[in-house]
Amino acid sequence: MEYAIEVQGLTKRYPGFTLDQVSFSVPAGSIVGFIGENGAGKSTTIKAVLDLIRTDAGEISLMGRKDGAAFPEIKEQIGVVFDESYFPDNLRITDVDRIMKNIFRNWDSSVFFSYCRRFELPEKKIVKNFSRGMKMKLSIAAALSHQTKLLIMDEATSGLDPVVRNEILDIFQEFIQEEDHTVFISSHITSDIERIADYILLIHKGRVLLFEEKDTLLYEYGIARCTPEQAEQIDRSQIAGIRRNQFETEVLVRNAEELKRHTELVVDRATLEDILLFTVKNQMEEKV
Amino acid sequence: MKGLLIKDLCNLRQVAKQSLIVLAVLAAWCVFLKNYQLFPMMTIVYSMMLMFTAMSYDEMVHFDKYALTLPVGRRELVRTKYVLLLILFFSGILVGLLGGALFYLFFGSREGLVLLEQAVSLLSVSAVYLLAFSVLLPIIFRLGMEKARLFLALIFVVVFGLLYGAVMLVRSAGLEFTAGLAAGAVTAGVAASIISFFASYRISVGIVKKKEW
Numbered sequence: 284m285e286y287a288i289e290v291q292g293l294t295k296r297y298p299g300f301t302l303d304q305v306s307f308s309v310p311a312g313s314i315v316g317f318i319g320e321n322g323a324g325k326s327t328t329i330k331a332v333l334d335l336i337r338t339d340a341g342e343i344s345l346m347g348r349k350d351g352a353a354f355p356e357i358k359e360q361i362g363v364v365f366d367e368s369y370f371p372d373n374l375r376i377t378d379v380d381r382i383m384k385n386i387f388r389n390w391d392s393s394v395f396f397s398y399c400r401r402f403e404l405p406e407k408k409i410v411k412n413f414s415r416g417m418k419m420k421l422s423i424a425a426a427l428s429h430q431t432k433l434l435i436m437d438e439a440t441s442g443l444d445p446v447v448r449n450e451i452l453d454i455f456q457e458f459i460q461e462e463d464h465t466v467f468i469s470s471h472i473t474s475d476i477e478r479i480a481d482y483i484l485l486i487h488k489g490r491v492l493l494f495e496e497k498d499t500l501l502y503e504y505g506i507a508r509c510t511p512e513q514a515e516q517i518d519r520s521q522i523a524g525i526r527r528n529q530f531e532t533e534v535l536v537r538n539a540e541e542l543k544r545h546t547e548l549v550v551d552r553a554t555l556e557d558i559l560l561f562t563v564k565n566q567m568e569e570k571v
Numbered sequence: 572m573k574g575l576l577i578k579d580l581c582n583l584r585q586v587a588k589q590s591l592i593v594l595a596v597l598a599a600w601c602v603f604l605k606n607y608q609l610f611p612m613m614t615i616v617y618s619m620m621l622m623f624t625a626m627s628y629d630e631m632v633h634f635d636k637y638a639l640t641l642p643v644g645r646r647e648l649v650r651t652k653y654v655l656l657l658i659l660f661f662s663g664i665l666v667g668l669l670g671g672a673l674f675y676l677f678f679g680s681r682e683g684l685v686l687l688e689q690a691v692s693l694l695s696v697s698a699v700y701l702l703a704f705s706v707l708l709p710i711i712f713r714l715g716m717e718k719a720r721l722f723l724a725l726i727f728v729v730v731f732g733l734l735y736g737a738v739m740l741v742r743s744a745g746l747e748f749t750a751g752l753a754a755g756a757v758t759a760g761v762a763a764s765i766i767s768f769f770a771s772y773r774i775s776v777g778i779v780k781k782k783e784w
Contacts, residue, residue: 333640335784355642369637371578371628373585382581385574386641435640 285311285347287433287465293331293341302327302489305341309482312462314455316476316497317469318559319486325469328486329437332467333363346433359389362426366438368418370425372411376404379425387429398424402450416447423451427458434458436468440475448472452479473555477501483555487563497555504553505539506561508532513548524561535561575638575651576658582628583621593617598670607674608689611667612696618663619700622656623716623723630716636784645779649712653772656704664697695757701764703730705771712778734760 288309295302302324309315319325330336332343334352345351346360370379376399384390399406402420410418419439426434434455440448455466456479470476476483483500485492493500507517514525514532521542524535535553536542543550553561594614601610629635638648671689706726711719737756746752 330784335636335639337781337783352640355644358640358642361640363637363640365637367632369632369634371582371632371634373582373628374578378578378581382574382578383641385577386643388642 286344287311287346288332288467289342289344290328290332291342293328293343294339295327295331295336296339297327300324300327300489302331305486305489305491307484307491307494309465309467311465312459313481314459314466314468314479315482315484316480316555317467317484317486318471318473318476318555319469320559320563321471323486324489325486326437327489329435329467329469333435359387359429360432362429362431362434364419364422364426364434364436364439366441368410368413368422370410370418370421372409374410375408376406376421379421383425383428389430391428391430395424395428398427398454416443419443420447420451423454427454431458432463432465434464434466434468436466436470438469438471440468440470440472448475455479473559477555483558485559485562487566492562492566500558501553501555503537503539504558505536505542505550506553506557507534507536507539507542507548507550509534509548516546517542522565523558524565526561526564533561535565572647572651572654575643575648576655578634579625579629579651579655582625586621586624590617590621594666594670598674601674602678605678607671607678608692610670610674611664611689611693614667614670615660615663615693615697615700618659618666619656619704621659622652622704623720625655626652626711627716633784639784645782646776649772649775649779652708652712653768653775656708660697660701664693667693691753691757694761698757698760698764699730699734702760702767703727705764705767706730708771709774709778712775712782 286308288307290308291306293302293305300322305324305328307315317325317328327336331338331341332345332352334343334350343350343352346357348354348357351357352361374382376396380390380392380395383395384392399421402417402424404413404417404421404424410421413421423439426436440451443451452475455468458464459466466479468476468480477497480497482494483497484494504523507514508531509517511527511532514534517534517536518538521536521538522534523537526533526535535557536550539550539553542548594617597610597613597617601607601613635648639645703726707719707723710722710726713719714722741752
């Protein structure tokens with residue numbers, strides 16, 4: 284299998300926070316959703332992948348090349364969208380086109396303007412007068428207009444309304460139709476990730492908690508609703524997290540189907556948000 | 572680098588109208604004072620100040636962070652800013668000289684200054700500003716525009732203070748400030764500015780290579 288991004292033992296130490304031995308591989312041709320709470324290390328990981336920060340340990344390869352982000356020919360193939368538009372306020376979309384075509388060898392103005400038309404971005408307005416949604420669409424249009432093979436996004440859909448987010452997610456799904464196109468997207472909005480991702484990477488306090496195919500994850504994980512006594516009967520190795528309230532105990536299990544077959548417990552489907560919340564909570568309780 | 576330069580020039584386009592107004596006011600002021608030598612000096616100062624405008628626009632939207640995700644290296648990022656500084660520097664000199672020539676055409680040389688003296692003064696001011704910006708740019712790359720602004724006044728005070736100190740030293744040593752000495756001082760100043768410009772570039776590259784975004 285070819286990998287668009289390979290991270291091995293990535294470590295970055297800050298006062299009060301350590302990205303600790305993070306390892307994962309993003310298969311080419313897939314969408315990998317990167318989730319975790321605020322401050323979990325998502326942005327730090329993405330910055331390290333893009334060579335925007337120095338790392339203390341570990342190896343990173345992009346498009347099969349070690350330290351790929353240090354090479355312009357690799358960056359030619361990568362489109363990056365952050366949580367905000369980084370285009371200066373005074374630019375118009377025609378300026379963005381003029382700038383980018385002098386930066387990217389493969390810049391395709393016709394593709395860029397077709398995205399701009401599709402996103403209904405006004406040609407005459409300067410970026411300053413764009414709405415947040417428009418700014419993000421401009422960033423995405425720019426990221427996809429240079430024969431991009433790998434799209435990296437850090438909270439790019441945060442703060443956007445559901446209509447715009449939906450439109451953007453459709454674009455990603457179109458982009459991924461080409462078999463060598465890859466998307467690596469971090470987001471707080473787990474429903475978006477659940478909709479488009481093939482793989483889920485979950486990080487918590489600088490450590491990777493799970494990296495799994497989404498379908499496997501959603502098939503295998505479930506929430507057993509039971510009494511505290513029934514919860515005690517469940518195999519501990521299959522428990523990913525427990526949530527107790529005065530009416531019932533909810534147990535996130537890794538063997539939902541097996542549990543359904545062999546017990547009389549009610550086992551509901553777990554959403555990605557459930558898996559994130561339970562797993563993170565469990566980790567916090569274990570530390571306490 | 573061309574793309575980044577186009578971006579800077581697009582940014583500065585925003586202040587083009589304002590710059591024309593500034594130049595017109597400056598020209599009127601020089602006519603009022605009957606000091607036509609002042610115009611080219613002030614155009615250099617103004618054009619160099621546009622460097623702050625360009626860098627502020629970038630900083631406001633963290634453009635450098637984004638630029639490094641494009642096929643742009645850290646060295647190239649720095650080089651673009653130094654090339655922009657030179658573009659602004661020479662544009663300031665050019666506009667100043669053109670303005671000075673127009674003053675000369677319309678009003679003649681009322682101050683009785685010879686052209687050589689005007690050129691020497693212009694060269695001195697240019698050298699001082701290039702020197703000051705050579706000191707300032709690495710600070711901007713290290714601390715960012717907002718924090719570097721605090722150093723701005725300090726740097727100009729230090730640079731001008733050193734120059735003033737040098738002149739006072741020459742006078743107190745009983746040396747007569749002859750045309751030859753002035754020419755030597757200006758030549759040394761220009762040489763120092765050029766050397767510091769290249770040294771500044773190397774320092775800035777070193778800073779940006781270590782910088783984290």
